[in-house]
Amino acid sequence: RKEVEQDPGPFNVPEGATVAFNCTYSNSASQSFFWYRQDCRKEPKLLMSVYSSGNEDGRFTAQLNRASQYISLLIRDSKLSDSATYLCAVNIGGDDKIIFGKGTRLHILP
């Protein structure tokens, strides 16, 4: 099992819809979790850290399920500008490293 796995997509979603993706991780000792957004030919930008209790930032909600070892990202009222690749990232417990998933491509359709 890969350390961090994501559905590569693409997810083609009409503007205004709600979309959610999950990311599973294999190391139960993982401590920190993040969602990054990467636009084509650009660097990843931190979207949000994922807290144990879940967190919300505007239209974006992140959840952590430790029992099932996954994190999720929910985007409500999707905008055309949300089109990007969304990378989940997991800090492997006791290690400085963050391991990235391969990303989920999202296309918001007008």
Next chain:
Amino acid sequence: GAVVSQHPSWVICKSGTSVKIECRSLDFQATTMFWYRQFPKQSLMLMATSNEGSKATYEQGVEKDKFLINHASLTLSTLTVTSAHPEDSSFYICSARGGGTYNEQFFGPGTRLTVL
């Protein structure tokens, strides 16, 4: 806050030359910096972890003599691709940790290297 710069943003060089890429944390002290490589439509691959004042830790399969990393200060790390070949052409991205509350990494804008 948490701005990371990278220079140059792109470089084209002949096979056999060495290329140096700089990564700077502009508004925070980076306890750790990371170097990644990303080929088109593929995921970020961690190459090495760099701590100020100590030797870099390289990931399996990454040649330390080919990819020289120097982390001279808390705000600067450099990656030198020595004797670059066409297969080294890639998007090299650095990230720095130390400017966030939850162990986040903040990425530089990346350097696109093309080796002819």
